[in-house]
Amino acid sequence: MSAMLQLLKSLTLAELRKGLGVTGRYFFKRKLTVQYPEERAPISPRFRGQHAQRRYPNGEERCIACKLCEVICPAQAITIEAEERSDGSRRTTRYDIDLAKCIFCGFCEEACPVDAIVETHLYEYHGESRDDLLLTKAKLLANGDKYETQIAAARAEDAPYR
Template sequence: MAAIFARNSLNALRARHLAVSGQVLQGSQRYGLRLSSRSYGTQKDDEEREQLAKEISKDWSSVFERSINTLFLTEMVRGLMLTLKYFFERKVTINYPFEKGPLSPRFRGEHALRRYPTGEERCIACKLCEAVCPAQAITIEAEEREDGSRRTTRLILSFCFSPIIVVFFVSHEFNFEGMTLT
């Protein structure tokens, strides 16, 4: 309903403008207008037309602001200033394989089995740590060696494990290539 009133009032404004300029006949044919001296509108129609005129003036102010921004390229200048700000600041990237970043004090590294100076693993696959673990997060797979003793073939440490194991058998290595964020 408001769109119809807006279209009618816009057509009436065009017709008045054309009548003033002396092009009544051509303009009325071009826009399909009927010109009459009588007004059939009510007070409600007049209020809606005034409201529409206010909205049109608001639209023109926003159009004016956008055209000023486009004319003076204010968005482009703001973006360029932000780029220049970060261009002259200290670099935050590091050359990873050759430079190491700072470590958190809570970082403990990747778990690995400790070895004797001869290169032999300290774990003999007794599975005591698997039995003692309250969270049942340790799984050990073992096989026999040629001399009859057992050796660990696979040690699986899940989310939680006993700190006693860390002291005797498992150490923390700083192997960053195996680390992921997942």
């Protein structure tokens, strides 16, 4: 009986009519197209864009070279080298993120105990070579300095869910 029903459905083109019905329902609805350069769609406070390193209010970088972000990164996109300072604390001498490898999962941000590495809402960037997609410590700190107010606002908005 099941084979007979399947044959009847295929002869009457039931699947085709069902698909055309879905297309017809959406054909006459109002379109939701955004004219991108002129208009922008709203961005979620949890959006994960380009990375940045934050500083404390006194200007000292937050990263304590614990290397948790490097260990947890599934794409192995983070490279950290550190050395001990004269006061006994560790600080990074090299902190690189390869955006060609990064999958923007946010694990590095979640693993960081001092909120040093964050993902900003910056999504408009490009590179003409692989070297352009390598974020060095200087670039990360510059991103953090430039977008600190936006980062702090997004963190405050997302605080109840953390």
